[in-house]
Amino acid sequence: MKKYSYLLVLLLTVQLALGCNSDGHDMNSGNYDYDVVIVGGGFSGLTAAYYLKNKNVLVLEKEKVPGGRCISGHWNGFHYPKGTEYIGKPDGVLKKVLNKLGIKAKQIPAPTDGIAYKGQFYFGNELLDFLSMEEKQQHYKLMLHLQRLNDDDIEDVIFDDQEYLMDYEKLDQISVKDWMSKQGYSELLQKFVDIENRGLFGTDNANYSMFFNIPEMAFDLPTVESINESEVYSFEEGMYSVVQVLAKKLGNSVVNGAYVQQVDVNEDSTVKVQYVKDGVSHEVRARSVIMATPAPVTANLLGDDFAEELKETLQKIQYSQYATINFFTKKRMLKETWSVSCIDEGQVVTLYDATRPQVSNDYTGKSILSVYMAPESAYDHNFNKQSDAVLLANAYQTLVKHYPNFKQEVIDYDINRFEYAFPIFSPLYAPKLDLLLKHPDTKGPVFLAGDYMVYATVDGALTSAINAAKNVKKYLKQ
Ligand SMILES: Cc1cc2nc3c(=O)[nH]c(=O)nc-3n(C[C@H](O)[C@H](O)[C@H](O)COP(=O)(O)OP(=O)(O)OC[C@H]3O[C@@H](n4cnc5c(N)ncnc54)[C@H](O)[C@@H]3O)c2cc1C
Incomplete structure (x- = not known):
């Protein structure tokens, strides 16, 4: 056996002994890595994760910093x-x-x-x-x-x-x-x-x-x-203050620079989430997933097993x-x-x-x-x-x-x-929202969050996140 093969075996043995998967995250017993994976580290994704912090949770955010639309800059000692x-x-x-x-x-x-x-x-x-x-x-x-x-x-x-x-x-x-x-x-x-x-x-x-x-x-x-x-x-640093505190409390559970590419439900009802970070493809399995990305992005990420009418409705939310x-x-x-x-x-x-x-x-x-x-x-x-x-x-x-x-x-x-x-909460938005709220494909293992599920404000994003987190908790208890 070559030298690097010994090292690989040693690394895998150490990972197994520590209870980690190939991403270095904690691995639970059962056929999954996480209780819940949250796609999108904007205000709704982070809040949902915070409400689920007692679970084994992973947030995947495509940008280098979390916060989505709640971001700030600094200049000359001021934030903006x-x-x-x-x-x-x-x-x-x-x-x-x-x-x-x-x-x-x-x-x-x-x-x-x-x-x-x-x-x-x-x-x-x-x-x-x-x-x-x-x-x-x-x-x-x-x-x-x-x-x-x-x-x-x-x-x-x-x-x-x-x-x-x-x-x-x-x-x-x-x-x-x-x-x-x-x-x-x-x-x-x-x-x-x-x-x-x-x-x-x-x-x-x-x-x-x-x-x-x-x-x-x-x-x-x-x-x-x-x-x-x-x-x-x-807030002290604008809205980004809240994002920073949330991200700090969540620690390693938030992975930035992780671009999710596909979300599929497996036959055993676990969810497979595929993402790319630093040019390397990763795959994680979760008992549940919260999609906290904009509606059309969510539609594109959901795999073939999701109902067409659900994806079409998400696409229609422009x-x-x-x-x-x-x-x-x-x-x-x-x-x-x-x-x-x-x-x-x-x-x-x-x-x-x-x-x-x-x-x-x-x-x-x-x-x-x-x-x-x-x-x-x-x-x-x-x-x-x-x-x-x-x-x-x-x-x-x-x-x-x-x-x-x-x-x-x-x-x-x-x-x-x-x-x-x-x-855009255009005329006839209520029937679209009603469909998303009631559709069986949004009742687990995949759930929806994001301001479009309630109202186009921070308050709306927060409410959607808490609703999704509550539904995940109920689902995981079943
Ligand atoms: C210019 C502007 C000003 C605003 N001002 C106010 C205001 O003053 N008060 C107020 O209440 N609201 C305001 N809003 C609205 C408020 O910002 C939003 O309602 C709220 O931030 C939405 O949060 P969210 O988490 O639902 O979505 P987002 O913040 O959009 O979060 C979605 C996250 O998903 C990530 N993502 C997307 N695709 C992927 C992928 N494939 N893989 C991984 N991650 C992905 C994104 O990078 C993003 O971080 C403003 C919005 C804008 C644009």
Whole structure:
């Protein structure tokens, strides 16, 4: 026997003695390596893993760092969001999770809202002065209308009682655009809501189901009454703080740079997960799998034994594209407020003063201005094909209207594109979701998680993760 063969035998013997498989992970008794493998280390995958940390769990994440759409960058001692910027006041399960993790959310100092329209900024008491008197009354009526609709348990159904989704079929059949037109809301008010929706969800009014839009619209539409209140929160290092703590708690259970290629159910109901890491193919067997990847990615990963109608439904859930540019500037540009919705600026939808949660309100030094950019139609799949130069030119076009010397103030910038930015909760989304929730192929050994299963926010991702983790626990007990 050659020298390396002796070494191989020795290595295998040591691995067996230590109870490890060829990946070096713990091996359980039985015909599987893990109780649960989670595909995707975004917020939902990591949260599901945390809820299942007493099981033998493995998270496979294709990128070098976990976090998915909740990622941050650093510049000059500041952090800045590349994707997710904030959450609402933590309550319910989110509050519980944050408490468990020992992380405290920081309120972003008021005022937090601003509007840009026709080259002018509107802040404070003048926030809604871009609207006529009549439109201001319509805005007030709209707020009341939305709150009344939301009081009708819509948020509870979306987040907690999904079995009743189809009771709201009618509201789900109509787009926000058609609903607002039918109610007689002015063009400008519709544009205002459209920009909020494109900013927060990458989805324009024409492609957004009224039913799914209600909870966020009722909460997020800026009003003059709330100018001195802040309902937005972030963390020491932005949303990435939570990701970091989760990843730390999960330790070696999270494998980064692991690109999953296929997921198949074996005859004995265990699941085979094939992935590539550092150019080497791996295969692991698990008693259960949570797919925490975007819906169309999940459809492509599931093997032939999954029902076609399930995969087709997952494929039909399309995502908007989105880009963010963080400008690192010589001085603080946006001091008056934290965010500005840009009503008539094409692809530029929102500006954020990324430094606001990290400095005092009168700070004037080096700073970071985030520019969030969305396609005008959520189904524009060419948006991310635009070159950096084109995206920058679009951003500058807006910025120089408000800061004529903006280009001279820029030290550097960071551009990020998101291919799967936001699942489009288009009209008739409820029946698709209903099918996914009830389909026998999602009841084990494979389960679905991800914001598309609940709502296109961190809260939605978290709820989907907890639901999936609970279902896995029940399944493993059988
Ligand atoms: C620009 C932007 C701003 C946002 N701002 C906010 C906000 O302020 N507040 C808010 O509540 N929400 C916000 N959101 C939405 C929020 O980020 C998402 O709802 C949430 O992060 C979704 O988490 P997830 O785990 O479901 O999905 P993801 O974060 O997309 O995670 C999926 C993971 O799967 C991995 N993956 C994909 N394919 C494979 C594969 N083959 N093998 C292994 N891994 C794979 C991906 O790399 C990714 O890490 C924002 C989103 C974007 C894009």
